[in-house]
Amino acid sequence: RYRFFGRETISFVVILPPTPCMGGTFPLVSKIVARGPHVIGRSVGDIYALNTVGAILGSWVAGFVGVPWLGMQKSLTLTALLNVLLGGALLARGVSGGRSVRLALVTAVLGLCLAMHLLIPQLRFADIAGEPEKEILHYEEGVSGIVKVSTDIYDRKLLSINGWSV
Numbered sequence: 001r002y003r004f005f006g007r008e009t010i011s012f013v014v015i016l017p018p019t020p021c022m023g024g025t026f027p028l029v030s031k032i033v034a035r036g037p038h039v040i041g042r043s044v045g046d047i048y049a050l051n052t053v054g055a056i057l058g059s060w061v062a063g064f065v066g067v068p069w070l071g072m073q074k075s076l077t078l079t080a081l082l083n084v085l086l087g088g089a090l091l092a093r094g095v096s097g098g099r100s101v102r103l104a105l106v107t108a109v110l111g112l113c114l115a116m117h118l119l120i121p122q123l124r125f126a127d128i129a130g131e132p133e134k135e136i137l138h139y140e141e142g143v144s145g146i147v148k149v150s151t152d153i154y155d156r157k158l159l160s161i162n163g164w165s166v
Contacts, residue, residue: 025087026051032090071141077120081113088112133158 026047034043058079066075088109092102137157138149145162152158159166 029090032093067141068143072146073141077116081116084109084113084116 029047030044033047034040062075062079066078070078088105091109092105095101095105132153133150134153134155136148136150138147140147146160148158148160150158150160
């Protein structure tokens with residue numbers, strides 16, 4: 001029997017809000033950087049080049065530095081914070097107004113970063129089999145996988161690797 005609000009629907013609802021934000025970033029940055037028709041080609045070309053280099057370096061750093069040293073949760077949180085800071089810096093550059101407007105924007109961005117840091121819960125990846133857990137005894141993320149030892153409602157110890165019970 002197919003459930004309408006299954007995992008696919010939940011994934012869709014979670015992914016939908018950030019999608020237009022990510023898609024709207026490039027046109028917004030292009031508008032901020034291109035300061036006139038005589039420099040639009042050069043400015044957009046520079047943004048494309050920086051976007052490509054950033055994508056390559058970001059993938060490399062995430063795979064070889066972020067996840068191995070920080071784990072998935074902390075590297076995702078750090079990436080989100082860096083995105084908010086970069087977005088705030090670009091907005092501050094593009095906002096017309098006095099020093100007080102920019103100071104308010106910087107304060108709001110730093111407040112958002114602090115709120116993200118304090119309010120984002122510790123995520124632990126659930127078992128694919130959906131075993132009901134009572135307590136997590138050990139949880140470790142690595143480059144090659146996630147290892148979790150927990151107890152179930154009957155106080156049996158469960159071992160799972162990459163979400164699969166072993």
